[in-house]
Amino acid sequence: MPEKANEPVKAGQDSLYAKREEIYPREVHGIFASWRVAMVFLTLGLYYILPWIHWGEGRQALLFDLPNRKFNIFMMTLWPQDLIYLSALLIISALGLFLFTSVGGRLWCGYACPQTVWTEVFLWIERKIEGGRPQRMKLSKSPWNFNKVMKKGGKHLVWIVFSLWTGFTFVGYFSPIRELAVDFINWDLGPWETFWIFFYAFATYGNAGWLREQVCIYMCPYARFQSVMFDDNTLIISYDEMRGNPRGARKRGKEKPADKGDCIDCGLCVQACPTGIDIRDGLQYQCIACAACIDACDDVMEKMDYPKGLIRYTTLNEVKGNGLHIFRPRVFIYSAILTGLVIAMAWSLVTRVPVGVDIARDRNILYREAPNGDLENVFTVKIMNQDDKAHSFVITIEGMPGAVLDLDESQTYVESGEIGDTLIRVRAAEDVIKERSTSITLIVTASDDEKLTDEEDTRFIAPADWFQK
Amino acid sequence: MSEKEEIPKIQRVVAVLWPSFLTSGVAMILFYWIFSPGEVFPELAASGVSNMAFYSATFLFLWLTTLISCLLSCYFLRPCSRCND
Numbered sequence: 001m002p003e004k005a006n007e008p009v010k011a012g013q014d015s016l017y018a019k020r021e022e023i024y025p026r027e028v029h030g031i032f033a034s035w036r037v038a039m040v041f042l043t044l045g046l047y048y049i050l051p052w053i054h055w056g057e058g059r060q061a062l063l064f065d066l067p068n069r070k071f072n073i074f075m076m077t078l079w080p081q082d083l084i085y086l087s088a089l090l091i092i093s094a095l096g097l098f099l100f101t102s103v104g105g106r107l108w109c110g111y112a113c114p115q116t117v118w119t120e121v122f123l124w125i126e127r128k129i130e131g132g133r134p135q136r137m138k139l140s141k142s143p144w145n146f147n148k149v150m151k152k153g154g155k156h157l158v159w160i161v162f163s164l165w166t167g168f169t170f171v172g173y174f175s176p177i178r179e180l181a182v183d184f185i186n187w188d189l190g191p192w193e194t195f196w197i198f199f200y201a202f203a204t205y206g207n208a209g210w211l212r213e214q215v216c217i218y219m220c221p222y223a224r225f226q227s228v229m230f231d232d233n234t235l236i237i238s239y240d241e242m243r244g245n246p247r248g249a250r251k252r253g254k255e256k257p258a259d260k261g262d263c264i265d266c267g268l269c270v271q272a273c274p275t276g277i278d279i280r281d282g283l284q285y286q287c288i289a290c291a292a293c294i295d296a297c298d299d300v301m302e303k304m305d306y307p308k309g310l311i312r313y314t315t316l317n318e319v320k321g322n323g324l325h326i327f328r329p330r331v332f333i334y335s336a337i338l339t340g341l342v343i344a345m346a347w348s349l350v351t352r353v354p355v356g357v358d359i360a361r362d363r364n365i366l367y368r369e370a371p372n373g374d375l376e377n378v379f380t381v382k383i384m385n386q387d388d389k390a391h392s393f394v395i396t397i398e399g400m401p402g403a404v405l406d407l408d409e410s411q412t413y414v415e416s417g418e419i420g421d422t423l424i425r426v427r428a429a430e431d432v433i434k435e436r437s438t439s440i441t442l443i444v445t446a447s448d449d450e451k452l453t454d455e456e457d458t459r460f461i462a463p464a465d466w467f468q469k
Numbered sequence: 470m471s472e473k474e475e476i477p478k479i480q481r482v483v484a485v486l487w488p489s490f491l492t493s494g495v496a497m498i499l500f501y502w503i504f505s506p507g508e509v510f511p512e513l514a515a516s517g518v519s520n521m522a523f524y525s526a527t528f529l530f531l532w533l534t535t536l537i538s539c540l541l542s543c544y545f546l547r548p549c550s551r552c553n554d
Contacts, residue, residue, distance in 0.1 A: 020479065067520045069505060083502050175521070192525045211479075218483040 022140065023213060025123065026133040026271040030295025032110075039111040040120050048165075051172040066174050070417050076349070077388040079417055081356060088345045095341065097222070099334040101229040103326060105236050105313075106289035109223070115215050116288065118166070118208035119274065122159060129155045133271060159209050160201070167201030213275035216288055223285060232316040233325045237289050239263075239280040239311045240319070247280075252304060262306050269293035269311055279311055354386035355393075357444045357454045367461050374427040376406075377460050381422050383444055385414040391446040395424060399440040400460055402432035411447055426460055433462045485539040493531035497524065 055061035055074050063072040071078040071086075078085060100107055109116060130136045130151050142148055171193055172180050183189045189197070207215050216223050230236070244263035250256070263280070270278045272292040277284050279293045297311040318324055362378035370376040383393050392411040397403055406425040414420035426440065438460045446452035506523035507514040514523070 020477070066524055069520065080502050080505070190519070190521065192519070192521045195525065214479055214483075218477075218480045219487050 020214070021276070023274065023276040024133045024136045024140075024271075025274045025292065026268065026296065027127060028272045028292050028295040028299070030298055032291035033295050036111055036116075036120060036290065040117045043112055043114075043117050044121065048169050051169060051177040060176055060178075062173065063176060064174050065176075068417065077354070077386070077417075079384075079386045081384060081386065082352075085345065085349065088341065088348075092338065092341050092345065095334060095338045098229050099331065099338055101226055102231065102234055102330050102334060105230070105234050106223075106226060106287070107235075109216065109220075109288035110290040113288075115207060115220070116290065118204060119212050121162065122208040122212075123274075125158050125162065126155055129158065156209075159205055163201040163205040163209075164197065166204045167197040167199070170200040171196050213286070213288075216275060217286055223288075227285065231328075231330065232320075233328055235313050235315060236283055237279060237287060237291060237294060237311065238283065238314050238316075238319060239269075240309070240314075241280075244280070244310050256306075262301070262304075262310050264300065264304060266300055268296040268300055272296040353452060353454060354388075355391075355444065355446065355452045355454045356384035356386065357442065357456045358382040358384070359442055359456045359458045361458065367463060370406075370425070370427050372427075374429050375433060375462055375466060377426045379424050379426065379442070379458065381412075381424055381442060381444065383412055383414050383420045383422070385416055385418055385420065387446075387452060388416050390415045391448060391452060393420070393444050394447050395422070396443045396445070397426060397440055398443060398455075399457075400426075400428060400432065400438050403428040403440065403460065428460060428462075430466070433460075433466060435462075436464055436466075437461050481543065485536060485543060489532055489535035489539045493528055493535045496531050496535075497528045500527065 050062050051060065053061040055072070060072055061074050065072060069080055071082075097108060126136065130139055139148060139151060168180070168184060169177070174196075175193055180189070180193065183193070184197075211219075240262075244261045246259065246261055247263035247265040248257070248260045249265055250260060256262075269280070270276075270293075272295070273279070274290060274292065275286040275288060277286045279287065291313070294311050294313070298308040301308045301310055315324060358381075360380045360382070362380070365378055368376050368378070381395060385391055385393075390413065392413045394411055395405060395407065397405050404427050406427055408423060412420050412422045424442075439457060440460050441455050441457050443453060443455040501524060506518075506520050510518070510523065
């Protein structure tokens, strides 16, 4: 670390061959730090606990069961055919992010992003083992000795164990976690499970331990385009230049010098910043809005007996003295679209019938004469059983009075998550056929649950001369 | 681009590894949304290769392919004046 510890790192501008300057964020205490810790417990708590929860007998509540191509989401089972819901969920999440960003700025980055919360845990481990910012900087500069090896080695060991647990949990969302745990203990994991546990562990260790703010700066797509969602009324973290400048050191407890602003230029806001910027230089895209600088500055302001909020959450308009305007057209539009989408998706999920029907006409024969002299059309009916248990399905016909179905089996048995094929022959006597092409509807219903039903339209074709006879 | 504004090495590495990772993930999901591994590789699936193996191998293959594509993009983005150096 250079002598000037307060100098911010000019991220993104260092030369190709310049070494990245290590950032040693100072620990801060305050309202926003408490919020962040609470969010770490909430988000990571959910992450590590959720896969262990069961919903019903032996059914993992949240399981993206890739081997069996189905997703358990609490009481629901979604199949590849339901990808539309996943897409809708992604669109809703994206719109939600737009809405929160336009109102609250980068709240996501500061409190909920996996990169932030895992980095927070890694930093906590680092602090517990290596000590506070000055001790960490001293340790990094010191020559390698027993103490340094023990501390650095210990830190990496704890990081690796924590990462492996993270990777294991991640795979547990895709492969039943309780079985995975037994396999893990017996070291009897499949090759790909092993690969992905180590892959995700490596990614966690690398991103939260080593790369840290560089992930936000170089890898995060959201950081690149979040500014388009910003306007003059978006909450940002801002240094009050009017109040703070000119900056300068002063003695504590004395009258404020007449030629100085409130900023005592202690540099704690810079030391606290996990991305190594100086918030006093204005809004920068490296700022993840974690508010560590607010906590650091408020602490100093309190000690100096100055009012808090020299660095604070504010909006450009408020800084200019125009007040806060949370409700504005952009917010209403995002909210309206979001509400509409959420209602549509909820409605669609609640009314979703987990059965699908697809009808394909026999490719070789458009129509043919049945042994009894009737006319016959042949179809293959595909029944998708998306319910989480097996059913037998009954097929009926509507739309052509007098037409009958001839089936090999009276019911079609389809396992949960499977697609069942059955061949059906639709027969109609000469006097029943009124047109060359008659619209018919095939209805598929589970024999044990009449709510499980779907229908599909198709056509009964007759030769041109048949019905004119 | 002046020498001072040179792109950091980590940004170059990320620009190759990361977009290829994201796009191959999306491509893998879309592909196996439409086709099940048993449909695409019936013989391999019948011989007991697990779906997990199909997904993983497909993802890694796609990642390698898109990674090469990203590498080539970076290569061709080098200022032409440097070819004479």
